Structures are given as C-alpha cells and as structure tokens.
Amino acid sequence: MNAESLLTSASINIGFALLILTLFSILRNSPSNAPIYYARRLSQHRRLSFLLRRFLPSVEWIRLSLSVTDDEILDTSGLDVLIFIRLFKFGINFFLVCSVIGLLLLLPLNYIAGEGGPSRRSHSMDAFTISNIANGSHWLWVHFLCLHFVSCYGLYLLYKEYKDILVKRINQLHIMRHQPNQFTVLVREIPLCDEHKARDCAVDHFFSKYHPHSYKSFQILYDGKELDKLLVTFASLLFFIFMFLINEAKSITRKIEDLRHRSMTKQNRVAPHAEIEQLKEILEELGRRIRNTQTKEQLQSKRSYFRVLFNISCLGFLQELPVAFITFKSRWGAALAAQSQQTSNPLLWITEIAPEPRDVLWNNLSIKYKYLPLHKFGVYVAASLLTIFFAVPVTAVQGIAKFERLTKWFPPAMAVQLIPGLRSIVTGYIPSVILNSFVYIVPFAMMGMANLGGYVSRSRKDIKACNLVFYFLVGNVFFLSLLSGSLLDQIGESFSHPRDFPSRLASAASAQADFFMTYILTNGLSGFSLEILQPGLLIWDTIKSHTWDREKKKRPYLYSLPYYRIIPFVALCILIGMVYAVVSPLLLPFLVGYFCLGYVVFVNQIRDVYITTYETCGQYWPYIHHYIVVAIVIMQITMIGLFGLKSKPLAAFSTIPLVVFTLLFNEYCKIRFLPTFYQCSVKVKCVFSFLISRGSYISNLENAIDAYSPPCLRAPDIDDVESGSLEPLISPT
Template structure:
C-alpha cells in the first residue's frame, strides 16, 4: 500500500465521521427524535411525549453539547444508573487508552526514529522505495541484520510486557473490588436466593409422585428441610405464548388508536382483511378482540396448571431458598450420587432468563454445543476465502499481472480509482462481509442451550473474536503472502521465509485502514443510530406525526462490541514494536469509542441484565494470550534478524506472562465464579435485623413464574422485560 492509498482512506473515513457527528448533533435536538437519542430518559420517566419547544435556528446548527453531557457524569453515576457491566465495558476502553498511550510514546518516540535511521531497505531495494519507502523505513524491516539497534527493541518488549502486567493487575484488582462492593451493597434480589435445577428424574408413581413438581418439592424438603422456600416449574407453552403475542399486538394497537384524534379514527370492516363484513368503531372492535384473547389466555393458563400430569411440565425448575447461604450450598454442590440428576447452577436474574433454552433437555446440551462449535467453525472456514479474495485488492500491482490488460487499463488507470480500491475498498468490504455474522453466532449460542442471555452473549463474544481474528488477521496476512511466494518461488526459493517475515509489517497499512473504517467512521455511525432513526420516522408517520415515539429499547450489544475491542488490542500489541506507526491510529479508535459509548450507555442503551462485570475475566485472559503471542513472535523476529542472543533473552517472557496470569486467576477469578459464604451470611443477618425477610420471601416466591403463566393486564402497555422485579438488580455469580 502506498502513502496516497493510506491518505485516501483517511480522508474518506474522516469525512464520513465528521458528517455523521454533525448530523447527530443536529438530529438529537429535534424533540421528535427523543425516542432514538434519549431512550433511557423516556423509559425511566415513563414518558410518551416530550415538552414541545418553539422552533429555533439553533436547532439546525451543529453543536458539541453532547460531548459535555457524555463526559460529565462520574463513574459512580454510571454505576448507579447503568450497572457494573457498563462500567467494566468502559474501563476496558480506559485500560486500552492508558496502555496504548504509553506504547505510542515509546514506539513513536524511540523505535520509529531508530528504525528510520537504519539503512537495510536502502541496501536491499525492493523497487518501490520511491512510493512507500518512508513508511517501511519506520518499521523493524529497516533494521539491518544483527544490528545492535535490535537490543532497543528487546528492551521495549520487556517494557511493554511489564507495563501490561502492572495495568492488568491494577484493573483486575479494582474491578474485583467493585464487584464485591456492588454485590454487598445491592438490594436483595431473587437470583441471590435461587438455583436452576435440571435433569430432574421422572416422577415415581410408587412413591406417590404424580408430576415433576411433586418430585422437586419432595426432594428439596428432604435434603434442604430448613431453608427450602418454593419452586417454579418450566412448562411447554407454545400455544399460550402465541396467544400472548397476539394479545400484546392488539393492546399496543388499541393504545395507539386511543392516542389519535376522533377524526382520524375511521370505522373499519370486521371481515376478512378488513374488506368485508359490518362496519364497526375501531376502538370498540379491537377492545372486543382484546377481551376475547384475554379469556383464551386465562383458560390456557388454568389448563396448564390442571394438566401438570399430562406432559406439559419439563424436567427443569427454579428452586428458591429462605437464605442466600442455603442457595450457595445448593448451587455449588453436587445434589445426587448420579451427577446427571438434580444438576444445579446459579439462577440468572429473572430478566436474564432465556425461557426457550429451558425447554431443551439437559441430556441434549452436550450434543447441541458440539453442533454449535462445528457450525461456527464452518462459518469461519467458508468466510475465509471471501475475505482472502477481498485482500487481493490490497495489492493491485501484483493482481494486474494475472488480469487481462484491458481490464487493468480501464479500471486502474483512471485517476483516484486505484487509491480508493487499494486504500479504502478492502477494509470496507471486510467490514460489510463480517457485519451480520455476530447475529448468526448469537443464534448458535441460543441453539447450544445456554440458559441466560448474558452467558449467551459471552459465548457469542468468544466465537465472534475467533471469526474476526482468523478472517481479519490470519487471512489478511496469508492472502498477501500468496503473491510474495509466487513472485519469489521460481527465482529464489530460499528467500521465502524472509518474504513471509516482511508480510506482517507490510500488512500494517491495511489494518490502519480497517481501524479507520471500523472505528473512526464506525463509532460516529453508531452514535447516529441511522437504522433506528429511519425506523422511528416510519413509525411516527404510521402512528402520530406530532409526537416522538419510544422506539424498541435496545441493550448494549456486548457480543458485538467486546470482540472488536479485543481484536484491536491484539493488533496493537502485535504491531507495537514491529510497526509503531499503527499505534496513533489505534489510540484515536479507543478515545473515540470511549466517548461514544459513554454517551450511548447514559442516554440510549438500557441494561437487559446485570452480571457484576463477568466479562472482565474473559478480556483479561485474552490479553494474556496476546502478550504470549507477541513474545513468541519476537523469538522468531530476532532469529530472522540475526540476533540469536536476543531470542534467548525473550524466552523467559512467556513464562513470566503465564505465571502472572496464574497468580491473577487464583487471586481474583474466584470472586467472579463463586459467591462467598462470609458475604452471604452477613447479608442474611442484615436482612433479618431490618425486618425485610418476610416481604422479601413473598417477592421471591413468584419471581421465576413462567412468563406465559403471569397475569395479563389489559390496560398497561409497558414492556415487562424492561422492568426490574425489585428496585435494583445484581447477580450473585
């Protein structure tokens, strides 16, 4: 890639970023867009309308006011309003900003000038030094074989490694302390007192057991006699769930009709598709349909209770206890001699439960998870050739050797076309191809049968990172190296290892454009919420032009955002010493992402669950893997560069890294895996002293009632999934 290609990509992405931010700063001032850009405020204040303000020319002028309102709230305020998961997500960005600021100062201040002043590229010209020699001279490629300058690179490798240890330790310790404090201070919640039980044995008629419910009650009364409180069974309820969806649709439609003026509520025909039958008032017609659905739902709910012996029950249940201490004992111990029976785990908080996954039998989980991993692997394998073909656009000069001359002349000799194709198009197409795949991976996590939405997102994040790492990093490098091998195999086969070693530094410029496309232009597009904005506009036309609408409430898509951040941490570590010029691009990415997601967390995204920062251990472990990868790579780099002693001194670093990770695993990870007995007993005692026990137990009895069996309300149009059961929520594990 040439300097002009990189400049073209930078110009396009900076232009798009500026446009998106200007549009956002204007659109957010329009009160009718409050349902897009102030979703959380409207949800929390239960507003359907906002105060109309007189038209002002200032509303059409861009302003940086959103930056102030995104920057001002403290971390404690974010913790109070958005939860610990959101705080930990933002702290990932803060860690990256601190770490890569140090790496940028060292890399661009020491290594880049050191690389530039050597003479290896000048002594071994590649024929393109006039075009991109300046960029290549800033990389480790320009260091001569066996040069003493390589000792500075070794010193920086040690410096970066130990800086990472210090910052990772500090971050893990602080997040662990925040988690403990958050769980201790949070109000009592049902998940702290409950466990999920799967693999329930079939009822034994000889023991007088007629249903799974009786089997569960008998077992826990026998083995947890003092603290067993209640249980809620899981049911087959597909027909009832279908009725509930129709009921919600009719209820929302009726609410919209009531909000319209009388002259807009024209009568409708009650026959097929509204084309035939007698004419009737719309409100009267939909009220009648709502009452009919209400009766059918109540009848179905009663039938489920009556037919518990008829196969509607599933061998899974939520069991609640009188104390947290007993829930800890039940969740973290084996209940039966046969480990496949009475399998217990911590219950997710009620809003975090994926009820459809509970319909999957416990014995099917192993097969389903193997299937999910296999399909995810196939998706990666089938996507890789597509990304590989896209990467061919990054080397037009070599590609044209294998294309007919007329095509090359027509397409690539037009001024500016080559720069756009080489500099911008590969990164844009890569982003486009990979954009929809996280949703596919999320579906695979659901198929695998993970009970909680939060765990599905964590598993999805792992699969998405593998997808990104293989397709963006591995395939990009191998796709370019194909031309290197073809060019050198016949003339000088012994130079193939050296050519391959040149690919990684040379590919840094594609990653710079990918960073700009994904982050520099991607984050402003995220804050603009273009798709939601268009949907909101269409819905306003269909419902009421005069007022804003509360759009569907979205939660922060961790499964999509966290893997992208991890990919760029990996790229930053890999290139921190090899090509330091990439680091400033990455630093801008993290700063912009931090500001944008602060704004989104505060004003747009409503938490769908709270896990108490469970994402952080996964992030920590992967950064450790990235460090080990960097250190092992430099064993090879120093060998290729003729500094054998340098390779010897790198060998201890992976060992130090793994030892550091093991220490963190033993010191901090148990706080994320278990809920300690000391804290549970203290909180139980505090509840007893405050006299909260009985009221709390009444809430817990019905907390895990199957959604299909909950009483329906003909008046309220609120979404129950956005409401917490108790004033604040937290997860025990």
C-alpha cells in the same frame, strides 16, 4: 501500500467521520428524533429540553460524555456496562504510553538506523517499521527492551483492572442482595418420584430431606405451549368484548346527538325527551361496564382468576419438565446448594445459581441436559464452516490491497492508473471498506448460532457469541489477512522450507502494517460515527412516520448494549495494536484516536440510548482479560519470529521466558480472581444476610418465590387502552 494510499484513506475516513458527527449533532436536537437519540431518557420519563439553536452543529454531547464518571455509569447502568467502558479506558492508557515510546524512540530508530541510511526506501511505509533495521543490528536490542516493557506494562494494567473489578463485583452483589436470584437455585435433571411418579413431589422431598434448615419452596416448570395459546385467545376475547362495548357506546352517543339535533329543527319542535333519557340510561350502563373492564389491574385479576381455575383443571395433563427453581430462606443456603454436588450421580440434581428473572431464556430450559453437548457441538461446527467460507472475501480484499497482484489477476485494472489519485483510493480505502462490510454481518450470524446452544440465560448466550466472534476475527481478519496478503507469493517456498515458516510469518506481520492502519481507521472513524448516528433506525423511523404510523405517538426504540457486536472488534484492535506496538509504531496514534472516539461515542449511547436488560455483576471481564492475554502472547511469539528473521537468535531465545511469564501470570489470575466471578463465598452471603431487616427479609423471599413463575403460569401484560377510548362519550348539553 505507499504513504499516498495511507494518506488518502485517512483523509476519506476523517472527512466522512466529521460529516457524520456534524449531522448527528444537528439531528439529535430535533424533537422528532428523540425516540432514537434519547430512548433511554424517554423510557425513564425524564424531561428533554431542546435549544433554539438546534439546527447548528455543536460538540456539547462530547463535553457531556467526558463529564460522566465511572460511579455514575455503575449506579445507572450496572457493572457490565462499566466494564465495557473500562475496556476503552484500558486501550487509551495502554496505547498512549506505547505511542510515546514508539514515536519518540522506535520510529526514529527504524528510520535512521535502517539499511543504507535514512534515504533508503524513504518513499515506502516500511522505512518506519522494524523491517528497515539491518539483519544482526545491535539496535534490535532496543526493540527487545521495548517488547519487555510493553508486555509488563500491559500485564500490570490487567492485574490492576482485575483487582479493582473484583472489588466492584462484591460491592455490586451487596447492592443487589435484595434480588430474587440471590435466594434461588436452578435445578435440572430432576428424576421422577418413585411413589407418585411426579417430579414436583420429588423436588419437595429431596430438598426437605437434605436441606431442611434452608429450603423454602420450589417452582416446577411445565411445557405450557398449549396453555399459552389458550391464554392468548382469552386475552383476545377480552379485548374484543371491550371494543364491542366501546362501539356500542359510540353508536348510542351518535343517536343521542342526532335526536338533539332533530329536536332543535323547525320540523320537530317537541324534543323526544323520553327517548333521549332512555338512551342516556343505556349509555350510563355501558359506561359502567367499560370502566369495570378497561382498568388494567381488574383485567389482570380476572385473568388471574381464570388462570387459577384453568390450572386446577389442566395441571393434570400439563407435562412437567425436569427443571425447577428452588427458593431458600437464606443466601448462604442457596450458595451451598448451588455450589455442591447433590448426589453421587453428577447427571442428576444438577444445581447452579439461578440467573436474574429477566435474564432467563424459558424456552431453552425445556432442552434436556444430556442433549446440550450436541447443541454446543453444532454451534462449533457452524462457526467453523462460516470461518472457512469467509476466507474467500478476505483473500479477495488482500488482492485489491496489493495493486501489483490485482493487475496480475485482473489486467483491465491497469486502467485505474489513468485517473490521478484513483489508485490510492482503490488500494488504500476500498479494501478496508469491503472487509468491514463483510465482517459486519458476522456478529449477527454468530448470535444466531449461539441461540442454538441451549443457554439458560441471555447473558451466557451473549458471552458465547462474544467468544465466537472474537476467535473468528483473530482467525480470519488477522491471521488470514497476513497469510493471504504477504505470504501468497511465497507459499511455495514455505512448503519447500517449512523451518522458515515462522520467520516468513513474522515478515508478513511487518509487511501488513499499512493495511491494518486503514482497517482501524475505517472501523473506528466510520464505524463509531455510524454507531452514534443510527442511520438504520433513522430510515426506519422516517418510513413509519410517513406511512402506517403517521398519526400515532412515537415510542422510544429501546435496545440493550450489543456486547457481542462491540467487544470482539475492540479486542481485535487491541490485538493488532499490541502486535504492531514494536513492529510498526506509526500505527499507535491511530489506535489512541480509535479508543478516544469509541469512549466518547459509547458513553453518550449508554447515557441516552441503550438500556440495561440484565446484570451479571462483571462476568464479562474474565473473557476480556483472556482476549488481551491472547493478544500479548501473539505479540511475543511474533517478535520471536522477527528476532530470528533479523539474525538475532539470542534475542529470540531471551523472549521465550517472557512468554512463559505471561502464561504463568494468566494462570495466577485464574486462581486468584476467577473463582469469585462464578461462585460467591459463604462468608459474603452471611454478611449480606445480617444487613437485612426482618420485614425486608420476608418481602425478599416472597418476591423470590413469585419472580420465577414460568410464563405459562403468569398473567401476561395487557397494553393500556388508547386515551381516545377513555374520553367522555357525550359532550355536556
């Protein structure tokens, strides 16, 4: 790819992003679009004010996003969301420093100190990369020093972030000390009681005996599918009774109005007062019945009463599951039980800290623990097959990006050269668009696979999907793009000379810099712009508003932050940026713009659109830390290959200790920080217990007992009756 193709791709992406952002700044000021662009605010019943100049584009949303602080995000959305935003801040801080070094030092060095002077290959983008440096040149030691500086600076930022997030996690746990999951433990693989052949009595006997001072109560889980069906039928019956009463009341109202109208006519001057009074009495009786039925709390109490009677008669045949939620009297008691092995058999009485009640995936709790490895193995197999099949479109994209190879495979493509500027669009813009289009469906496919993994909480399922998507992107979008793009013509030589393969891989990395520039432009400018515009929801809302929901009040479109869809792509861009920080510094300014735009867009989305559906208190960060360490190691290995390719064996061997140091740093972080993200110390739990009053302590225990009631034993919610049914049935005379 030449400079003209890169400039064409940049121009198209920048123009498209400016158009989309301008359209968003206009549409967000329309009250009819508030359920899309202010869903979070509407769910919190916050007032919205729209300016009279709302049809003029503005950048007010950017100013508001930049004014949001980390503390505000932490207080309103939680630590997980803050970590998501800190990932963009990490990218800005890291690549801003790398850009200064790359543009002021490495870029001029690559261009001036190249083979044959600055005029050589000045028409190509390779003139600004390390591949322009002559073999054996002493200027490569500058790249060696920059590699060490970039690596150490990245590790410093990682350590600083890890330490700061650990402190915030402990503070967040302190704030959430009243939550039910602080007192609750999830127990799986509960054996049957020898005496009663039941699991509920086995739970009570076991924890009363081995945790006598801290055990409070338990909630055994049941396979309540049939009970749920009956309760849905019961809810439908109540609704039909209510609607029947409403219809009868409306019918009597029409009769009263008709009698009044007839009494005022000349044909019937004598008003039928007796009949009207009789109908009024019937109407008042119906009104009393409706008022006794339409109140949500009374409906809930009636259904709860029904449920109690039903459970008393039906719990005998409901199948118990070998799973239970155990409530303890104190937090340290729950921590000790969750973090210890209960019996000598590790496959029985398996305990862990319970997830938040809103985070629990109840259906997956019915999966037997011994079958979970099979579920996870199936997920890995499905993800591997998807990765293999995805190699076809990636190879095709690289064929389009290399015009010479495209004309070799498809000779009619030579006609592209007849139209001025079309070749630059075909080779510079279209490949990145096609690749992003194919990759867009990958997170949803991986989430579907993660659903089959049997995870007990949504947060674990999302984290697993993040891992699957990240390694898919590293394998396909990064490595496969390198192999299919730059090594396809040399693959025969690679097999003939396998010892040269690392050097050829390093050469491929430097040759593909221009393609990854266009990829980041498309993924960042176009991707983030479409994220904030929400075109899919706009189209869906327009169709609904003009068809079946024409006269209904709009409800906000509430969604949680799609971690699995954003974090892996941001981590991939960090990987690309680190690999090319020393190889091709011209890429770095694009990454700074990528992270700045992403930061502004997602702060706006978090403030106005996305809601928080669970809180893990920062358990995403260890995975993000791992992704960035992987990126640093790949950068260092690539540079080892490049130094060998440039006939600098001493520089290549001197980089190996840097790789070892990075791996040791990662191990230190695992020992120093990681345990606190999955376990909580007894000391912290005891401190939390001392800070709570007696009344609040009893209330917390009661909430913990009720919060983990399974859906089949919980009164389902009943939607509020529409306001039209609560209006007066007859107008006053």
